[in-house]
Amino acid sequence: MSWHRKRRHKADAGTDTRTDTRSGGQQRGQERSGQHAGQRTGQRARRNEKNAVIPYAVFIGMPGSGKTRIGREVANLLGIRFYDSDEEIERIEDMRIAEIFETRGEAEFRAVECDVIAGFVRADRAYRSRSQSSDTSSRTRHSQRPPRIPRSHIHFEGILSLGGGAPMNAQTQENLRHYARMGGQVIYLNAEPEEAIEHATRSGTRPLLKHNPHKVWMDLYDQRHETYAQLATFTLPTHGKTPRQAANTVIDVLDESIIHVSGASPEYDVHIGINTMQHLPDLLGDPSSKDGAVRVALIHTESVQRHSDKARAILRRTGYEVTEIVIPDAEEGKTLRVVSDVWDQLGELGFTRSDAIVGLGGGAATDVAGFIAATWLRGIRYVNCPTSLLAMVDASTGGKTGINTEAGKNLVGSFYTPVGVLADVDTLRTLSPRIFTEGLGEVVKAGFISDQSILRIIEKHADMLRTLDPAHITDEQMNIIIELISRSVRVKERHVSTDLKEKGLREFLNYGHTLGHAIEKMEHFTWRHGEAVAVGMIYAAELAEIHGIVDRDFVDYTRDILESVGLPTTWSTLSEALGPDATDAQMEDFEDRVLEIMHRDKKARGRMLRFVVVDEIGHARRLEDPSEDSVIEALHRLAS
Ligand SMILES: NC(=O)c1ccc[n+]([C@@H]2O[C@H](COP(=O)([O-])OP(=O)(O)OC[C@H]3O[C@@H](n4cnc5c(N)ncnc54)[C@H](O)[C@@H]3O)[C@@H](O)[C@H]2O)c1
Numbered sequence: 001m002s003w004h005r006k007r008r009h010k011a012d013a014g015t016d017t018r019t020d021t022r023s024g025g026q027q028r029g030q031e032r033s034g035q036h037a038g039q040r041t042g043q044r045a046r047r048n049e050k051n052a053v054i055p056y057a058v059f060i061g062m063p064g065s066g067k068t069r070i071g072r073e074v075a076n077l078l079g080i081r082f083y084d085s086d087e088e089i090e091r092i093e094d095m096r097i098a099e100i101f102e103t104r105g106e107a108e109f110r111a112v113e114c115d116v117i118a119g120f121v122r123a124d125r126a127y128r129s130r131s132q133s134s135d136t137s138s139r140t141r142h143s144q145r146p147p148r149i150p151r152s153h154i155h156f157e158g159i160l161s162l163g164g165g166a167p168m169n170a171q172t173q174e175n176l177r178h179y180a181r182m183g184g185q186v187i188y189l190n191a192e193p194e195e196a197i198e199h200a201t202r203s204g205t206r207p208l209l210k211h212n213p214h215k216v217w218m219d220l221y222d223q224r225h226e227t228y229a230q231l232a233t234f235t236l237p238t239h240g241k242t243p244r245q246a247a248n249t250v251i252d253v254l255d256e257s258i259i260h261v262s263g264a265s266p267e268y269d270v271h272i273g274i275n276t277m278q279h280l281p282d283l284l285g286d287p288s289s290k291d292g293a294v295r296v297a298l299i300h301t302e303s304v305q306r307h308s309d310k311a312r313a314i315l316r317r318t319g320y321e322v323t324e325i326v327i328p329d330a331e332e333g334k335t336l337r338v339v340s341d342v343w344d345q346l347g348e349l350g351f352t353r354s355d356a357i358v359g360l361g362g363g364a365a366t367d368v369a370g371f372i373a374a375t376w377l378r379g380i381r382y383v384n385c386p387t388s389l390l391a392m393v394d395a396s397t398g399g400k401t402g403i404n405t406e407a408g409k410n411l412v413g414s415f416y417t418p419v420g421v422l423a424d425v426d427t428l429r430t431l432s433p434r435i436f437t438e439g440l441g442e443v444v445k446a447g448f449i450s451d452q453s454i455l456r457i458i459e460k461h462a463d464m465l466r467t468l469d470p471a472h473i474t475d476e477q478m479n480i481i482i483e484l485i486s487r488s489v490r491v492k493e494r495h496v497s498t499d500l501k502e503k504g505l506r507e508f509l510n511y512g513h514t515l516g517h518a519i520e521k522m523e524h525f526t527w528r529h530g531e532a533v534a535v536g537m538i539y540a541a542e543l544a545e546i547h548g549i550v551d552r553d554f555v556d557y558t559r560d561i562l563e564s565v566g567l568p569t570t571w572s573t574l575s576e577a578l579g580p581d582a583t584d585a586q587m588e589d590f591e592d593r594v595l596e597i598m599h600r601d602k603k604a605r606g607r608m609l610r611f612v613v614v615d616e617i618g619h620a621r622r623l624e625d626p627s628e629d630s631v632i633e634a635l636h637r638l639a640s
């Protein structure tokens with residue numbers, strides 16, 4: 001799927017895509033529209049009236065690794081400019097690099113190089129220099145704590161390739177870290193030594209490789225590799241790839257939507273896009289370094305074997321010892337028995353604190369894999385690779401991990417944060433239509449509690465979403481789905497970054513879940529989670545209406561939007577139990593069972609039930625200790 005096609009379709013989605021998250025595709029759209037192209041007038045003046053401008057990607061790597069070839073290829077494919085820091089230096093200094101080395105020495109060259117690179121990657125410099133006197137701006141330049149620039153003020157243009165030694169400068173390292181925090185991508189091209197040495201020595205113009213190039217190159221590699229790897233937001237092993245293939249891989253990375261989750265330790269990114277599993281090695285660390293994972297347990301269900309094969313291949317290629325652990329499907333996997341079996345396997349494998357777990361699959365698999373990671377040796381590194389829509393929009397982010405017990409859903413677990421979430425949207429293509437649709441339940445929830453534009457997108461594309469065949473998702477449909485995922489994850493991020501341990505705001509993510517979890521339990525998990533949450537939201541809306549918080553139109557709208565995408569809006573077991581043919585005893589028995597389960601909800605306090613309700617679209621609040629009559633009345637309203 002080419003970026004050009006994707007961009008065109010993004011526009012078709014007809015929604016506001018400007019966000020505070022890193023989404024290269026969105027920013028590139030502005031450049032393609034001509035807003036920034038060709039605005040680079042001064043030597044380092046890459047700024048317009050309103051915005052700071054930084055490159056989409058900065059390539060780093062050893063001499064001969066392909067930074068120029070692949071960087072140019074990426075720029076050509078995207079129709080954007082390519083900059084090479086060495087060429088910039090030669091232009092600015094009006095001298096060949098070799099000449100600068102010879103006449104002014106390496107130290108002087110590195111100082112100029114550092115300054116030139118800073119001009120590209122320090123958005124704060126570009127930004128501040130517009131509004132401050134030159135004195136103040138030069139102070140800002142060297143400040144270790146740059147001013148915070150709203151992400152919406154940063155625009156991306158072009159691709160920049162750095163000289164091999166540039167990242168070894170401490171100030172450049174600081175600048176590159178800052179650049180990555182602003183949303184830039186630092187791409188480390190990790191080439192096979194013989195190939196790179198051959199390329200690097202071909203022109204004979206590199207001053208450092210004049211004598212004994214093989215040894216010099218290998219020594220430099222030993223000195224630099226770890227620094228490159230640490231600075232990189234993405235490491236691309238280039239061996240076996242043509243420049244075009246490598247460039248396409250980079251474009252996939254640039255096209256990702258990346259949402260940063262803070263408020264947790266570690267902070268982490270959620271990558272949403274194509275081939276995001278490629279980031280696994282960057283998240284797990286170099287297996288040959290002392291901090292990197294050596295053994296990786298890939299925990300998944302059988303239904304996602306082909307996606308797990310892809311992850312395993314990436315991991316093995318990087319040198320990890322990979323063990324696949326296949327767990328039972330869906331809620332059957334969220335049990336203490338499964339957890340205990342996996343603990344035994346980790347023990348036999350000798351898993352240490354530097355080893356890691358990758359959870360791959362739907363929300364059930366990622367919940368249980370996260371719980372195993374949280375509890376093994378009191379917590380080892382783990383990565384979530386969600387493969388269902390529901391897991392992408394909700395379960396994989398936020399660090400809630402856990403299992404079910406006889407008494408109910410998710411009653412045992414912990415808050416445990418992944419080092420990253422890699423949502424590879426191509427995995428959605430193997431979902432069944434029912435599992436895709438249930439994921440929309442949590443998407444609608446995110447819309448009701450926090451982002452009404454989600455509901456507008458759903459209204460606009462309801463027919464497409466209801467009839468979607470995941471095996472044949474078109475580019476246009478994928479763009480809409482990606483936007484729904486990104487928006488939902490952003491809602492989740494806002495709640496969990498502020499309140500990881502669910503002391504306040506995070507409870508709103510539980511909208512529809514109080515009854516939803518009871519339905520799942522009473523239906524012995526034959527209902528999908530998202531389906532149960534859909535009916536749970538109608539219940540919460542009815543309860544809110546009884547308490548005068550919303551009007552009838554709101555309840556009807558809730559039902560209509562859920563129905564429009566094919567989610568259930570009635571609960572047949574309840575209709576039978578509370579319907580006209582039911583006896584008083586049957587009704588009471590049913591009501592008591594539902595109430596008993598709802599009292600085990602994690603929002604309950606003592607004997608008090610607490611619900612999340614929505615008082616207007618996009619705004620949630622709590623309803624505490626509602627009368628039992630109202631709780632039962634709302635149940636009766638669900639009976640058709
Ligand atoms: N931790 C959280 O914050 C959180 C949030 C929401 C939901 N959850 C939990 O997530 C679970 C629901 O998640 P779910 O809806 O993904 O259910 P699930 O994990 O049961 O997956 C649904 C089904 O789809 C299969 N599947 C997943 N990805 C597939 C793919 N790409 N191709 C083919 N089949 C695939 C699964 O094997 C399963 O059979 C529940 O247990 C719920 O409690 C947790």
Ligand SMILES: O=C(O)C(=O)C[C@@H](O)[C@H](O)[C@H](O)COP(=O)(O)O
Pocket residue numbers: 394398400409410442502506507509510513602
């Ligand atoms: O992340 C949260 O917090 C949520 O409540 C998200 C819910 O969608 C999710 O189903 C969660 O697993 C429910 O948590 P629980 O604490 O009610 O079991």
